[in-house]
Amino acid sequence: MWERIKHILIKEITQIRRDKRMRFIILVAPLIQLIVFGYVVTTDVNHIPTAVVDLDHTQKSRELIALFTNSGYFDILLHTEKENEAVELLDQGKISCIIQVPRSFSRGLRKGKSTEIQILVDGTDSNTASVIQGYVQRILGDYSQAQMQKRTTRIKGAFFELRPEIMGLKSTSLKNQIRAWYNPDLKSQNYNLPAVIAMILMITTILLTSLAIVREKEIGTIEQLIVTPIKPVELMLGKTIPFIIIGYFEVFVVMGVSIFWFGIPFRGSFLLLLFATGLFLLTTLGIGLFISTVSRTQQQSLLTLVFFMMPAFLLSGFMFPIANMPQLIQYVTYLNPLRYFLIIIRDIFLKGVGIEYLWDQMLALAVIGVVILGLSVLRFRKRVE
Amino acid sequence: MKWKRIKTVAKKEFHQIKRDLRSLILAFALPSLLLLLFGYAITLDIKNIPVAFRDQDHTQKSKEFIREFEESRYFKVKGGIYNYQKMQELLDKGKIKIGLVIPAGFAEGIYSGEEVQVQTLLDGSDGNTGTIGSGYVSGLISSYTLNVLQGEKKFLSLKPPLDYRVRVWYNPDLKSTNFIIPGLIAGIIMIIVALLTSLTFTREWERGTMEQLLSTPVKPLELIFGKFIPYFVIGEMDVIMVLLLGIFVFKVPLRGDLYLLSGVCLLYLLGATGLGILISVLTRSQLLANQIGWLATFLPTFLLSGFIYPIFNMPKPIQAITYLVPARYFIKILRDIFLKGNSIVYFQGEVVFLVLFCLAMFSLASLSFKKRMK
Numbered sequence: 001m002w003e004r005i006k007h008i009l010i011k012e013i014t015q016i017r018r019d020k021r022m023r024f025i026i027l028v029a030p031l032i033q034l035i036v037f038g039y040v041v042t043t044d045v046n047h048i049p050t051a052v053v054d055l056d057h058t059q060k061s062r063e064l065i066a067l068f069t070n071s072g073y074f075d076i077l078l079h080t081e082k083e084n085e086a087v088e089l090l091d092q093g094k095i096s097c098i099i100q101v102p103r104s105f106s107r108g109l110r111k112g113k114s115t116e117i118q119i120l121v122d123g124t125d126s127n128t129a130s131v132i133q134g135y136v137q138r139i140l141g142d143y144s145q146a147q148m149q150k151r152t153t154r155i156k157g158a159f160f161e162l163r164p165e166i167m168g169l170k171s172t173s174l175k176n177q178i179r180a181w182y183n184p185d186l187k188s189q190n191y192n193l194p195a196v197i198a199m200i201l202m203i204t205t206i207l208l209t210s211l212a213i214v215r216e217k218e219i220g221t222i223e224q225l226i227v228t229p230i231k232p233v234e235l236m237l238g239k240t241i242p243f244i245i246i247g248y249f250e251v252f253v254v255m256g257v258s259i260f261w262f263g264i265p266f267r268g269s270f271l272l273l274l275f276a277t278g279l280f281l282l283t284t285l286g287i288g289l290f291i292s293t294v295s296r297t298q299q300q301s302l303l304t305l306v307f308f309m310m311p312a313f314l315l316s317g318f319m320f321p322i323a324n325m326p327q328l329i330q331y332v333t334y335l336n337p338l339r340y341f342l343i344i345i346r347d348i349f350l351k352g353v354g355i356e357y358l359w360d361q362m363l364a365l366a367v368i369g370v371v372i373l374g375l376s377v378l379r380f381r382k383r384v385e
Numbered sequence: 386m387k388w389k390r391i392k393t394v395a396k397k398e399f400h401q402i403k404r405d406l407r408s409l410i411l412a413f414a415l416p417s418l419l420l421l422l423f424g425y426a427i428t429l430d431i432k433n434i435p436v437a438f439r440d441q442d443h444t445q446k447s448k449e450f451i452r453e454f455e456e457s458r459y460f461k462v463k464g465g466i467y468n469y470q471k472m473q474e475l476l477d478k479g480k481i482k483i484g485l486v487i488p489a490g491f492a493e494g495i496y497s498g499e500e501v502q503v504q505t506l507l508d509g510s511d512g513n514t515g516t517i518g519s520g521y522v523s524g525l526i527s528s529y530t531l532n533v534l535q536g537e538k539k540f541l542s543l544k545p546p547l548d549y550r551v552r553v554w555y556n557p558d559l560k561s562t563n564f565i566i567p568g569l570i571a572g573i574i575m576i577i578v579a580l581l582t583s584l585t586f587t588r589e590w591e592r593g594t595m596e597q598l599l600s601t602p603v604k605p606l607e608l609i610f611g612k613f614i615p616y617f618v619i620g621e622m623d624v625i626m627v628l629l630l631g632i633f634v635f636k637v638p639l640r641g642d643l644y645l646l647s648g649v650c651l652l653y654l655l656g657a658t659g660l661g662i663l664i665s666v667l668t669r670s671q672l673l674a675n676q677i678g679w680l681a682t683f684l685p686t687f688l689l690s691g692f693i694y695p696i697f698n699m700p701k702p703i704q705a706i707t708y709l710v711p712a713r714y715f716i717k718i719l720r721d722i723f724l725k726g727n728s729i730v731y732f733q734g735e736v737v738f739l740v741l742f743c744l745a746m747f748s749l750a751s752l753s754f755k756k757r758m759k
Contacts, residue, residue, distance in 0.1 A: 021673045029676050033684060039703050040688045045516075047697050075697075090554065092731055093717060096697075123556030124724050126564045128695050134520030141527035148531070191510050211672050218592065298671040299584050303411040306580060310415070311422060319693070320427045321514060323435070329426040343479070350510045353477055 004230050008238025012212075016242060025208075026246055027253065030200045034254055037196040038189060038262050041319065045131040049095040051078040051086040060106035064117075067143060068099060073135050087120075096122045097132055112151060190265065193258045194349040195318045198341050200254055201277070202284050203309065205247045209288025210301045212239055218297050232381045240285050247281050248274075267352025276344045276362055282369030283337040289376035312338050340365045386610075390603050394611025398585070402615055409619075412581060416573040416623050417630070423565050424635050434518045435481040437463040439472055446492035453529055454485075459521045472506065482508045483518055495533060555724045563638065566631040567719040568692040570650065571712045573627055574620055574657050575686040579678035582616040582661025586754075587674040605754045609747075613662055620654045640726030649722070652739050653715045657682070659746025666754045686712040711742045 016022045050068070054061050068074045077095055080086055089095045098120040108115035119136050123129045216222040225235060251274075258264045287308065295301035314320065315329065316338040322330055333339050340361040347353050355362070402409055436454060440447050454460045463481055472484040484506035494501035505522050509515045556563045589595040598608065628650075631637045639646070664681060668674040688694060689703070690712035696704055707713050714735035721727040729736065 021670055025672065025676050029680060032680055036684055036688055036703075039700055040694055045695070045698060049697055091725060091727065093721070093725075096695075120554060123554055124564055124720050125691075125695055126556060126561040127693075129556070131517060131520075134517060134524065137524045138520055138527070141524060141531075145527055145530060207672070207675075215672070297405065297408075297588075298675075299408050299581070299588070300405065300411075302580055302584075302671075302675050303408050303415070306576065307411055307415055307418065310419060314422050314427055323433060325426055346510060347479070351477060357478060 001231075001234060005234050005238045005241075008230065008235060009241055012238060012242045016246075026204070026250065030204060030250055030254055031257065033200055034193070034196055034257055037199075038193055038258070041188070041192045041196075045128055045135075046073055047075045048073055048097055048128075048132055048135075050074045050076050050097045050099065051080065051089055051095050052076055053080055053083050053086050053098060053100045055081060055103040056101045056105040057081075058106040060109055061101045064101065064105075064143065065099065067139050071135065071139055090120065090122055093122070093124075096125075096128065097136075109147065189262060190350060191346065192319075193262055193264050194345045195316075195342050197251065197254045197258060198280070198338060198345050199313065199318065201247055201250060201280065202312070202338060204250060205243050205281060205284040206288040206291070206305060206309070207302075208243050208246065209240060209285055210291035210295070210305060211298055212243075213289070213292040214295050214298050214301045233377065236289065236377065236380055240289065243285060243288075244281055247284075248277065251277055264349060266349055268348030269354060272355060272358075273345065273348050276341065276348070276358070276365070279362055279365040279369055280337065280341040283365065283372055286369060286372030286374075286376050289380055290372060293376060293379040312336050315339070316342055318342060334364075335368070337365055337368050340368075386604065386606055390607045391611045391614070394603060394608055395614040398612050398615045402581075402619070408581070412577060412619055413623065413626065415576055415580075416627050419569060419573060419576075420566070420627060420630055420635070423569055424562050427561075432459050433461040434459060434483060434514065434521070435463055436460045436483045436485060437465075437467050437472055437475055437481045439468065439484065439486045440466050441489040442487050442491035444492035446495055447487045450487065450491070450529065453525055457521070457525060459518075476506065476508050479508070482514060483522065485522070562635050563724060564720075565693070566627075566635055566637045567723045568690070568716045570624060570627050570631075570719060571653070571690065571715050572683075572686050572692065573623055574654055575682040575712070577616065577620045577623055578657045578661035579675065579682045581619065582613075582658055583664040583668075583674045583678035583682075584671050585612050585616065585662070586665035587668050587671050590669045591671055599758070605758060606751050609662055609666075609751055609754060613658055616661065617654060617658050620658060621651070624650050624654060637723055639723055641722035641728070645729060646719075646722045649715070649718050649736065649739070652736070652743065653711065656711060656739060656743040656746050659743060659750060663746055663750040663753065666750055666757065685710040689713065690716050692716055711739060714738050 052065055052068075054065065065076070069076055074097070078086060078089060083100065086095070086098045090098060098118075100118040100120070102116060102118075104113075105115050105117075117140065121129045121132050121136075213222075216225065230238075255266075259266055291301050291304050291308070295304055315322070315325070315333045316336055317333070318338070322333050322339070325333070344358050344361050344365075347358060351357075438451055438454075440451065451462065455462045460483075463475075467475065467484075472481075475481045476484060486504035486506070488502060488504070491501055491503075503526060505519060507515050507519055586595070589598060603611070628646075632639055660682065661678065664674055664678050668677060685707075686692065689696075689699075689707045689710045691707075692712070696707050696713070699707070714732075718732045718735050721732055725731075
């Protein structure tokens with residue numbers, strides 16, 4: 001049996017090596033994806049294009065605006081006194097936020113009145129808009145609180161001579177001290193790139209496995225293989241082993257780029273990650289084989305692949321946290337192998353936790369892998385026979 | 386170029402598509418699946434962040450403070466009081482995203498006016514949830530403080546110095562489907578292109594039927610147009626389906642002109658199908674065609690167009706690349722028409738670019754096909 005598997009292996013590897021296009025598919029395509037994802041998929045919102053309509057034009061109003069500039073989140077592209085000028089830019093989509101300071105701002109502050117500050121946010125991009133809202137609330141809230149504190153102290157001073165008992169007046173200040181663990185700078189790259197590794201691994205191995213067999217069907221060479229003494233299981237092993245090797249090769253390349261080029265911290269055990277990768281490959285090869293048993297043409301298997309990949313990708317917690325999904329959909333995600341592998345790879349990269357925290361995820365992955373692979377092998381054998 | 390021969394090629398292609406019923410069904414099922422996923426399953430809004438408290442104060446005031454979190458829809462407070470180790474374990478396991486430490490002397494501090502430090506331990510691994518979550522915590526704390534300040538000092542008639550209002554335009558409820566579905570139209574067109582159109586010539590090369598086609602009197606340009614028509618029709622049907630579902634099922638407001646919208650969609654579809662034909666002419670294996678299709682259509686359309694990730698956030702060199710991505714222009718136009726109700730004056734430049742894109746795709750496709758023939 002081994003002898004025959006070896007022959008198919010040699011045939012497959014020669015075929016892959018001869019095919020220059022394979023180099024593109026195995027090496028270039030994943031790297032382009034990694035780089036684009038690495039630079040683009042950032043959910044950190046910085047450089048919000050902003051316009052300021054300052055009708056007050058005083059020291060005080062400039063101080064307030066400086067708070068926005070200094071926060072580092074806002075890029076002020078326009079200072080103006082004309083509101084419609086700013087609104088025009090918002091309509092054109094050139095800016096996402098307008099800060100309006102009314103004429104009475106500094107006078108109101110002096111007199112202890114409440115002054116209204118108006119912020120206009122472009123809601124087309126709902127995510128960015130809510131992040132902007134958060135920033136604005138924090139900046140203005142802090143400012144408001146500081147002003148309040150100042151006023152209390154001032155009043156205390158004024159009243160002291162008249163009514164000393166007011167000195168007991170409370171002036172509360174709650175400070176929030178934030179410490180972010182695992183990823184202190186809250187860089188979303190650190191969170192996303194390990195996930196991109198998982199995604200690339202998944203796409204490439206499923207794609208290669210499913211197309212490799214369907215291609216022989218489409219061109220008609222599968223008959224030639226079937227008339228040889230090779231058994232279905234041997235054929236399958238010979239077809240999939242090269243892709244396991246390619247899968248591991250890809251993990252090394254993509255991880256290397258993530259760690260050394262993007263500077264993603266790697267805190268956990270490398271061996272554990274390799275082991276988990278093996279479990280994950282079990283599931284992806286199983287899915288690839290399964291797709292190949294249900295498709296006649298490469299186009300069919302591509303469409304089926306995407307039909308499977310889209311939900312697998314969107315319901316994995318890759319870009320959209322599972323905790324925010326409706327309960328029913330959350331149950332569905334338990335069937336998704338990518339979900340488990342994402343937790344494993346992110347935790348190993350960022351938290352550096354070991355198998356004592358991850359065994360349940362790995363177990364789930366193993367169970368799914370064995371089930372899918374078993375099912376595909378059965379189907380495959382029946383098909384070929 | 387003869388219309389009759391184009392029609393014959395188109396007919397042949399239609400037949401071929403019809404025979405592969407499953408691919409055809411998937412070509413319509415995929416867009417619907419995407420709409421369902423983006424419309425119902427996925428939300429970019431962050432709520433119900435799991436939080437645990439370590440209350441070292443154990444007073445009325447500290448419980449009141451915790452209640453503020455329980456009442457907020459952004460947090461989901463995990464009942465019980467935890468010590469430091471337990472909290473760390475919860476964070477490690479990912480059971481909570483935020484741990485809050487209320488120090489001993491919290492209530493006393495509030496009454497005496499000393500500074501009180503509430504410590505927020507944050508699982509930063511998901512940077513986005515981290516940033517938004519810590520923003521919510523700060524917001525809650527500062528509104529709590531203001532309330533306390535006001536409550537205690539009513540007799541001095543102190544008002545908060547700032548009354549700030551954030552108004553959201555175009556999408557006041559911040560519904561993420563309003564943001565995503567117009568963009569998704571661009572993505573769906575590209576799926577049809579990457580998965581169907583880009584394979585049309587490649588398949589003939591790979592199966593060896595190309596020679597047969599070439600031995601007929603059909604001219605290269607006729608072949609290109611003949612093969613283009615069926616995919617354009619499928620794409621058009623997909624677009625109509627998605628538009629109807631978006632407007633009537635997901636209730637995305639259409640504030641602009643419907644005719645303008647249809648015109649722009651046609652224009653983009655034309656260019657995208659042209660791109661698919663170009664890829665197909667250039668490649669001889671379906672695997673490769675698909676990978677190139679994926680890289681040239683899918684990746685830029687989903688990532689480099691502002692579909693989900695705002696362009697102003699990207700590094701400058703990547704921003705420069707986005708100017709070459711047709712979806713960037715198309716998605717801007719779609720959002721302008723849908724949400725802002727803008728007229729064509731606001732996106733003339735974008736329309737011109739799309740026209741150029743169409744012209745470029747078709748001339749490149751026919752040029753490289755002719756070159757291939759020789």
